[in-house]
Amino acid sequence: MGKHHSRCILDRPGRGKDSRSSRLLHKPMWLFFLTLTLHLSDGLSVFGQPTSSSALRRAPETNVGRYVGAVNGRAFILEERGTGMEVAPLQTSTPVFKAFGLSPDSRRILYSPLKNGAPSGELYLEDLASQSLLRLPVRVVLEAAWSPTNENQIAFTFGGVDGFGLALLELDSGKVTVLAPANVVAELLQWDVSGRGVHFFEATNDLSAPRLASRFVAVGSADSPQAQSLDTPLTFPVLERPRIPARPTDSEGASVMMQAPDQTALPGEESHAFRLRSPDGMHEILGENVAGNGRLFAGVRAQSPKYIGDGQVLRILHQGAIIRRFLPRGTALEYVGWEGTTFELATAVVGYNVPLSNSILVQGGQGYAAPGNCSIVSHVNAMAYAYDFWNSTVGAHILAAADGLVVYTNSSVTCNNLDTDCADYSSGGCPGTFLGNVVILQHSDGTYTKYAHMQLNSVQVVPGTTVCQGLYIGRQGHTGSTSGSFNGCGDHLHFQRQSSPDIFGQSVTVDFNDVASNPLSCSTGYVSGSSETSHTISPSSATFAIQGGAGSV
Numbered sequence: 290m291g292k293h294h295s296r297c298i299l300d301r302p303g304r305g306k307d308s309r310s311s312r313l314l315h316k317p318m319w320l321f322f323l324t325l326t327l328h329l330s331d332g333l334s335v336f337g338q339p340t341s342s343s344a345l346r347r348a349p350e351t352n353v354g355r356y357v358g359a360v361n362g363r364a365f366i367l368e369e370r371g372t373g374m375e376v377a378p379l380q381t382s383t384p385v386f387k388a389f390g391l392s393p394d395s396r397r398i399l400y401s402p403l404k405n406g407a408p409s410g411e412l413y414l415e416d417l418a419s420q421s422l423l424r425l426p427v428r429v430v431l432e433a434a435w436s437p438t439n440e441n442q443i444a445f446t447f448g449g450v451d452g453f454g455l456a457l458l459e460l461d462s463g464k465v466t467v468l469a470p471a472n473v474v475a476e477l478l479q480w481d482v483s484g485r486g487v488h489f490f491e492a493t494n495d496l497s498a499p500r501l502a503s504r505f506v507a508v509g510s511a512d513s514p515q516a517q518s519l520d521t522p523l524t525f526p527v528l529e530r531p532r533i534p535a536r537p538t539d540s541e542g543a544s545v546m547m548q549a550p551d552q553t554a555l556p557g558e559e560s561h562a563f564r565l566r567s568p569d570g571m572h573e574i575l576g577e578n579v580a581g582n583g584r585l586f587a588g589v590r591a592q593s594p595k596y597i598g599d600g601q602v603l604r605i606l607h608q609g610a611i612i613r614r615f616l617p618r619g620t621a622l623e624y625v626g627w628e629g630t631t632f633e634l635a636t637a638v639v640g641y642n643v644p645l646s647n648s649i650l651v652q653g654g655q656g657y658a659a660p661g662n663c664s665i666v667s668h669v670n671a672m673a674y675a676y677d678f679w680n681s682t683v684g685a686h687i688l689a690a691a692d693g694l695v696v697y698t699n700s701s702v703t704c705n706n707l708d709t710d711c712a713d714y715s716s717g718g719c720p721g722t723f724l725g726n727v728v729i730l731q732h733s734d735g736t737y738t739k740y741a742h743m744q745l746n747s748v749q750v751v752p753g754t755t756v757c758q759g760l761y762i763g764r765q766g767h768t769g770s771t772s773g774s775f776n777g778c779g780d781h782l783h784f785q786r787q788s789s790p791d792i793f794g795q796s797v798t799v800d801f802n803d804v805a806s807n808p809l810s811c812s813t814g815y816v817s818g819s820s821e822t823s824h825t826i827s828p829s830s831a832t833f834a835i836q837g838g839a840g841s842v
Contacts, residue, residue, distance in 0.1 A: 354568075356604045356611050359385040360622055360635035361733075362403050366391070367624065367634070369608045374624065376634065382420040383413070386733065389433040392440055399443065401430055407755050408694040408731045412445065414460070426463050427456070429696060429753045431475040431731075431790060438484030442508065444468070446475045446489075448696035448790065449752050455489055457508055468506045474580050475696075475790045479525045481505070488525050490579070492791060499793045501561055501579065503528055523570055524605050526563040526579045565605050566590065572627050574602055574610060581788030581795035582615050587627065597625055601788055615788060617800035617807065619734045637734040640802040641690045642758060643817040644740060644784050645680045645765065650809045651781060652677035656798065661808025674796035675785035676809060683776050684747070684764040688819050689756045690738050690801075693730035696790045700748040702726045707770040711778035722792060724783065725769025728762050729790055736797065737790050741783035742766050749823075759819030 354369035362384030367376045379388070384403040391398055397416050402409050410429040415422045425443075431453065433445035443458045453475040457466045474490035481488065486507040492499040505521075521527070563579035566572070573590045574597075577583035582601055586594035587610070597612070600623075604611040609626035611634075619638035625631050653663040656673030668675045702725045704715035719725070724741035728748060731737050744766030750756060765782050773779025787794035800807040803818030 354607050356606065357388045357390050357398070358603070358611070358622065358634075359388040359400065360637050362386070363635075364388045364398060364400060365634075367611070369606055372608075374608070374632075379417060380420075381415055381417075382422055387735070390435055392435065399433060399435060401433075403733060404755060405692070405757075407692040407733055407757075409755065410448070410694050410696070410731075410753055412443075412458075425458060425460075427458055427465060429694075431696065432478055434478055434480055434487075436484045436508075437480050437482060442484075444478055444480060444487045444508075446473055446478060448475065450698060452697065452792070453790065455487065455506070457487075468508075469504070474501060477526070477580065479522055482522055484508075488521055490528075492580075492793075499791065501528060523566045524568055526565045526602075528562065528579065529564055530562040565602060567605055567627075568607055574605060576602065578788075578795055580791060582797050583795065585612065587625070589627075595629070597629075613735065613788075615736065615797040617798045618802075620736060639691050639732050639734045639736070640758075641738070641786070641799055642688070642803045642819045643678070643801050643815045644688050644690045644738075645678050645685055645782060645815075646688065646817050646819075646821060647814065648678040648680045648685075648782070648817075649814050650676060650811050651679045653809065653811055654785075654796065656796070657808040660810035663811035671793055671795050672785060674798045675783060676799075677781050677783055678815075679775065679781045680765055681775070682765075683780065684744055684766070685782075686761045686821060687728075687740050687743065687763045687765060687782055688817060688821055689730060689758055689760040689762050690784070690786075690819075691730075691732050691758050693732045693738070693756055695728065695750045695752050695754040695756060695762075696731045696737070697727065697729040697792070698748050698750065698752060699725075699727045699792075700743070700746060702768040703745055705767050705769070705771060705778050708767070708772035708778050711767060711772070713767065713778060719769065721769065723770035724792065725771070726763070726766065727792065729792070729794075730756065730762075731790060737787050737794060738799075739783075739785050739787055739792075739794065742769055742771050742781060744768070757822060759817075759822050761821055761823045 356367045358365060364379040364381050364385040365376055366379055367374060379398060385400045386403040386408045387401045389399040396418060397414055400413055401411060402413055412425040412427050412430045412433060413422055414425060427445060429448040431446045431448055433443055436442040441460045445458060446453055446455050452471045453473045454467060454471055455469040455473045455478065457468055472491050474492050478487055478489045486505055488505050490501045491504045492501055561578045561580060563576050565574045571590060575586045575594055582599060584599055585597050587597050588594035600612040600614045602610055603613055609624055612623045612625050614621040614623060619636060621636045622634040623631050624634060651664060652666055652668055653661040653676060654668040654674045655662055655665050699721055702719050702721040704719040705711040705713045706715060706719045708714055726743035726748060728740045728750060729737055740763060743763040745768060747764035750762050765780050767778035767780045771779040771781060785796040786799040787796050804815055
């Protein structure tokens with residue numbers, strides 16, 4: 290057992306009272322950054338002149354030109370004004386991890402807080418004037434949105450032992466209704482403009498990859514989710530595989546808008562490609578991965594789009610879009626105007642350590658430069674930035690690479706489905722996916738880390754647990770698809786940082802703080818800089834409408 294780590298403060302699932310009816314008054318936390326006004330170009334757009342979009346509207350839009358976000362515990366509001374935009378702080382009584390929006394009168398903010406520097410999965414409603422705080426009776430919340438027509442209703446996605454689901458919270462009664470219990474893409478939802486239901490994406494997983502499908506569920510209806518309705522908001526992604534310019538070469542620069550001469554269909558998983566239009570329908574963004582990181586192109590609708598770099602679209606507005614860029618040690622939040630001007634709003638940094646105390650790298654990722662792109666067998670496409678680590682001890686302890694929140698676990702996979710010489714091999718296949726038993730953590734920069742192929746019954750955490758860097762979360766194993774000589778089954782840890790919490794989330798590059806150089810190199814030994822911490826979790830008896838893990842681990 291590792292030594293105790295004094296800053297490893299664990300919030301257990303269900304810990305504390307159900308505070309739906311309690312209001313807590315906290316001392317305000319002033320946010321020390323100045324209101325910033327950025328003036329966009331008032332000249333001609335590099336995309337050409339906009340065309341009328343009256344015939345393109347599927348539904349009228351409300352509350353456009355505004356984005357409420359948070360970085361490094363600080364909430365802010367960005368508003369487009371004429372030919373410019375204004376960014377101003379929002380004063381909250383506790384650090385904010387993720388802000389989900391303001392009430393129609395702009396008096397209240399809906400957000401998930403940071404606790405001890407890590408995401409909490411909790412959902413708060415705060416009055417910005419009085420700083421009165423209401424903790425809502427839900428947990429492991431990943432995304433949330435207020436109804437545009439009924440302030441009493443909040444739709445949210447949640448994580449648990451069955452994956453990710455979608456639910457509705459009624460503020461006056463605290464009642465929670467599950468709208469879709471599982472297979473929900475966790476960070477994408479939007480209300481219908483009439484407030485009658487919620488748009489989201491369903492992920493149908495098989496052993497190797499997910500397929501996404503657009504879904505709509507009506508609030509107050511007993512009907513199952515159906516295909517998206519005809520009045521889908523313009524600003525909600527439409528799944529399609531448009532033709533886009535080929536990837537720019539390195540010499541052209543990855544962050545500058547540009548156009549390549551050759552048109553090509555988006556590569557990768559077809560069901561992830563998307564088209565997203567601005568509220569007025571004049572501009573659009575095309576991308577290759579609606580659920581995470583990927584190439585993005587933008588322009589005037591029906592004209593040739595320009596490359597605006599790799600990233601994830603968080604919100605599309607009238608004059609531009611909010612984009613998250615993935616850095617090796619964090620993320621950057623940017624506002625990208627339609628004319629090509631980019632403004633960096635903030636950067637969040639997370640320090641990652643190697644997730645095994647002593648290990649050898651046995652497979653790198655195709656996406657890394659040398660020497661990281663070594664011994665490639667399967668780490669391509671969505672796993673292009675994954676690493677496989679191996680420790681010579683059977684059942685070696687896996688450590689959390691950084692502080693975070695457990696949003697997903699699977700500990701039910703009992704066998705190996707690849708190596709016929711493995712004692713646990715099953716020719717009939719195994720439940721779950723090729724990743725075997727898995728833990729996924731959410732981190733304060735908005736990214737996630739995934740730990741796969743864990744031993745049966747070795748997972749030490751449950752969804753809703755807040756963990757510290759170095760926490761013992763499971764044991765190296767061979768569940769799912771592994772092969773090799775060690776332990777007769779090829780035991781190892783598959784590790785990747787990714788842009789979404791989904792089981793097949795798109796991997797993104799990661800640099801470790803405790804190594805001499807990045808990217809890592811195969812056949813090289815690495816010693817983690819983390820001090821292992823062990824613990825026992827016994828979830829309390831507090832009642833929550835959305836259940837997480839149960840029992841002791």
